[in-house]
Amino acid sequence: MNISTSITSEGGAGQPLILNPSNRIRRSPVFDKVQAAGAKAWSIYNGTMIGQWFGTLADDCAHLKRAVQLWDVGGERIVEIKGPGAQRLLQMTTPRDLWKVNTTRCAYIPMVDSKGRLLNDPVLVRLADDRFWIALADSDMYLFLKGLAAGSGLDVEISDPDVWILALQGPLADDVAERVWGPSVRDIPFFGHAPVPVEGRDMVLARTGWSLQGGFELYVEGSENLPLIWDRLFAAGQDFDIRVGCPNLIERIEGGLLSYGNDMTEKHTPMEAGLGRHCVLDRDVGCLGYEALVAQREPARQVRPVDISGGPVPSVAKLWEITDQDGNFAGRVSSAVWSPDQQGNVAIAMVERAYWDAGTKLIVHASDGPRDLTVRARYWIGRHS
Amino acid sequence: MNISTSITSEGGAGQPLILNPSNRIRRSPVFDKVQAAGAKAWSIYNGTMIGQWFGTLADDCAHLKRAVQLWDVGGERIVEIKGPGAQRLLQMTTPRDLWKVNTTRCAYIPMVDSKGRLLNDPVLVRLADDRFWIALADSDMYLFLKGLAAGSGLDVEISDPDVWILALQGPLADDVAERVWGPSVRDIPFFGHAPVPVEGRDMVLARTGWSLQGGFELYVEGSENLPLIWDRLFAAGQDFDIRVGCPNLIERIEGGLLSYGNDMTEKHTPMEAGLGRHCVLDRDVGCLGYEALVAQREPARQVRPVDISGGPVPSVAKLWEITDQDGNFAGRVSSAVWSPDQQGNVAIAMVERAYWDAGTKLIVHASDGPRDLTVRARYWIGRHS
Numbered sequence: 227m228n229i230s231t232s233i234t235s236e237g238g239a240g241q242p243l244i245l246n247p248s249n250r251i252r253r254s255p256v257f258d259k260v261q262a263a264g265a266k267a268w269s270i271y272n273g274t275m276i277g278q279w280f281g282t283l284a285d286d287c288a289h290l291k292r293a294v295q296l297w298d299v300g301g302e303r304i305v306e307i308k309g310p311g312a313q314r315l316l317q318m319t320t321p322r323d324l325w326k327v328n329t330t331r332c333a334y335i336p337m338v339d340s341k342g343r344l345l346n347d348p349v350l351v352r353l354a355d356d357r358f359w360i361a362l363a364d365s366d367m368y369l370f371l372k373g374l375a376a377g378s379g380l381d382v383e384i385s386d387p388d389v390w391i392l393a394l395q396g397p398l399a400d401d402v403a404e405r406v407w408g409p410s411v412r413d414i415p416f417f418g419h420a421p422v423p424v425e426g427r428d429m430v431l432a433r434t435g436w437s438l439q440g441g442f443e444l445y446v447e448g449s450e451n452l453p454l455i456w457d458r459l460f461a462a463g464q465d466f467d468i469r470v471g472c473p474n475l476i477e478r479i480e481g482g483l484l485s486y487g488n489d490m491t492e493k494h495t496p497m498e499a500g501l502g503r504h505c506v507l508d509r510d511v512g513c514l515g516y517e518a519l520v521a522q523r524e525p526a527r528q529v530r531p532v533d534i535s536g537g538p539v540p541s542v543a544k545l546w547e548i549t550d551q552d553g554n555f556a557g558r559v560s561s562a563v564w565s566p567d568q569q570g571n572v573a574i575a576m577v578e579r580a581y582w583d584a585g586t587k588l589i590v591h592a593s594d595g596p597r598d599l600t601v602r603a604r605y606w607i608g609r610h611s
Numbered sequence: 612m613n614i615s616t617s618i619t620s621e622g623g624a625g626q627p628l629i630l631n632p633s634n635r636i637r638r639s640p641v642f643d644k645v646q647a648a649g650a651k652a653w654s655i656y657n658g659t660m661i662g663q664w665f666g667t668l669a670d671d672c673a674h675l676k677r678a679v680q681l682w683d684v685g686g687e688r689i690v691e692i693k694g695p696g697a698q699r700l701l702q703m704t705t706p707r708d709l710w711k712v713n714t715t716r717c718a719y720i721p722m723v724d725s726k727g728r729l730l731n732d733p734v735l736v737r738l739a740d741d742r743f744w745i746a747l748a749d750s751d752m753y754l755f756l757k758g759l760a761a762g763s764g765l766d767v768e769i770s771d772p773d774v775w776i777l778a779l780q781g782p783l784a785d786d787v788a789e790r791v792w793g794p795s796v797r798d799i800p801f802f803g804h805a806p807v808p809v810e811g812r813d814m815v816l817a818r819t820g821w822s823l824q825g826g827f828e829l830y831v832e833g834s835e836n837l838p839l840i841w842d843r844l845f846a847a848g849q850d851f852d853i854r855v856g857c858p859n860l861i862e863r864i865e866g867g868l869l870s871y872g873n874d875m876t877e878k879h880t881p882m883e884a885g886l887g888r889h890c891v892l893d894r895d896v897g898c899l900g901y902e903a904l905v906a907q908r909e910p911a912r913q914v915r916p917v918d919i920s921g922g923p924v925p926s927v928a929k930l931w932e933i934t935d936q937d938g939n940f941a942g943r944v945s946s947a948v949w950s951p952d953q954q955g956n957v958a959i960a961m962v963e964r965a966y967w968d969a970g971t972k973l974i975v976h977a978s979d980g981p982r983d984l985t986v987r988a989r990y991w992i993g994r995h996s
Binding site for chain 2: 241244246247249253269273318340364367369371372485514544560
């Protein structure tokens with residue numbers, strides 16, 4: 227049994243946690259390819275195996291920032307919402323105004339319950355006036371939609387189509403996509419989508435993805451097509467140093483991409499998660515959580531980027547409490563990692579209002595002991611243009 | 612890094628799958644104790660780490676059948692449904708008649724959507740006329756309930772209480788429970804519950820659990836109490852050879868305990884899962900799936916116990932197709948394992964109607980090649996009295 231000593235994935239006793247495979251835990255149609263590419267560790271996302279890193283987190287990050295990677299993000303489970311009541315049903319669950327999303331567009335939609343608590347934050351793809359896909363973050367949000375549809379009597383069909391996302395991410399993603407589909411892919415705007423031919427039929431290519439380095443997500447219809455287009459994209463990327471990759475912890479913290487279930491949960495509102503800019507606080511939009519969201523306009527805590535002192539932090543397997551110098555509770559760190567580019571630990575925390583101003587110096591009680599923490603004004607990197 | 616060579620948990624390339632810990636994946640308040648007890652592999656159930664075996668599956672099974680085990684089943688996430696509309700809301704999702712479940716009783720309730728498809732199969736605990744707990748199988752069923760409550764306007768509160776289940780399972784479970792709470796625990800009937808004192812307050816002890824060997828599930832309120840009562844139960848069990856354990860794959864297949872997500876999914880109806888005996892097909896009960904369930908009274912396929920020939924089978928990481936001798940599709944095996952007691956492979960399959968009679972001989976295309984399969988009339992073991 228050959229386990230790389232670079233694996234930092236471990237339990238409290240310093241032993242690696244071995245995952246028992248099960249039919250209950252989904253594998254994407256390219257699971258074998260991801261494993262063969264050398265995935266060193268795995269997580270479970272929406273009940274689906276997802277690779278975590280291939281070289282080291284740092285090597286993967288550096289490569290993502292300079293070249294292009296092919297990601298199996300089958301954990302972003304796709305749900306289809308279709309029918310005369312589809313827009314109304316979705317609009318009940320999100321404060322974003324879906325009337326502004328036409329059939330060439332995607333939208334990041336925080337989804338909330340009647341109390342304005344976050345239930346998911348998928349990307350929505352509008353396929354037609356009455357037909358949508360959402361690519362779920364880590365919760366069975368389709369169950370809320372099914373329950374809401376049953377209770378409200380809206381005429382809508384909610385289904386689990388055989389659609390899987392492949393992401394092409396990195397500054398050279400456009401070059402690879404052009405090789406495969408021609409130069410018109412360069413014209414797809416940020417959060418726009420357009421049809422591209424895949425195995426004889428048109429499929430959705432969207433300029434979205436869980437990195438700040440640019441690129442696309444391809445919605446592959448039909449499990450049998452996934453290995454074929456995977457190989458085709460990988461072959462087309464050879465001249466651009468393409469590698470198999472996955473969402474990278476370092477890059478996504480540096481860029482401020484929040485992870486649902488980590489940095490924000492169903493105990494938080496979009497305002498606490500700093501997603502207020504996506505919330506249209508207009509009763510007529512029809513969001514169930516409208517009243518609660520209005521009441522939350524001045525949240526008591528909010529997500530902040532924070533610097534953590536010292537050498538590389540251990541992984542955050544449980545939230546780390548933050549206090550002020552007198553020991554008063556000031557918040558919790560949800561994600562943290564050493565960034566070679568920043569030469570420091572980059573982190574995301576939910577910080578109480580009294581402490582959230584940039585420059586505030588606090589103490590984080592990390593799993594390996596206390597460290598200095600400083601609240602920042604903004605994330606470390608912006609979107610690659 | 613010391614990994615036992617007895618670990619059979621592996622990916623396609625024969626390498627163990629290493630789990631990357633994350634704050635997104637819950638750990639119960641006794642996770643450290645379960646790890647220290649020697650959990651050899653883990654699964655994720657309702658987003659929560661659960662141990663899979665401690666010695667070997669066979670050793671764990673033999674011990675469970677002869678003594679008593681303490682299980683951390685924090686993956687059975689508890690949801691509280693409370694308020695004047697609580698019973699009506701729950702009844703909309705299940706064909707069981709909840710009027711027959713009084714406040715001293717639990718009930719196994721298949722839960723379905725409007726199409727009669729299984730969404731979960733929790734144990735329900737009735738705490739009061741207007742207050743229930745459900746201990747979820749592996750799906751975010753509370754999201755369906757929340758959506759249904761929002762859509763239907765029922766006056767009901769759905770919450771995620773700080774309650775965690777510990778199971779005491781095995782023929783000597785009553786002896787351990789008597790040491791801790793006195794002889795009256797012996798009077799708790801099957802699927803009954805009664806209050807017992809835990810850390811100064813009454814908590815629910817139910818005669819339920821995911822084995823056929825008898826025993827209890829204790830609903831521990833307050834994370835801080837879980838390690839305390841864990842230690843107390845473990846100490847009380849010393850004279851009875853108590854060990855830390857977990858639901859055992861061999862024993863639960865032998866006993867016909869179906870695993871939601873493995874043996875039945877949201878693509879199946881309760882009738883296909885062989886749960887028709889739990890379905891009251893009476894429109895007045897109020898189940899949303901009533902029409903669909905009536906239409907399903909004669910299902911086209913159904914769960915069956917099956918014997919598989921040859922030596923120990925590999926683990927079922929993906930469904931194995933079953934065909935007849937001419938290659939026609941006959942069903943799929945969802946769970947299978949070598950049973951030392953049966954001296955053969957015990958398995959659960961969804962079998963098409965034309966083939967489901969006991970004694971039918973078929974071929975299963977296991978991940979290591981074809982084997983003979985025989986449909987059985989009943990499971991291998993019955994409930995320990």
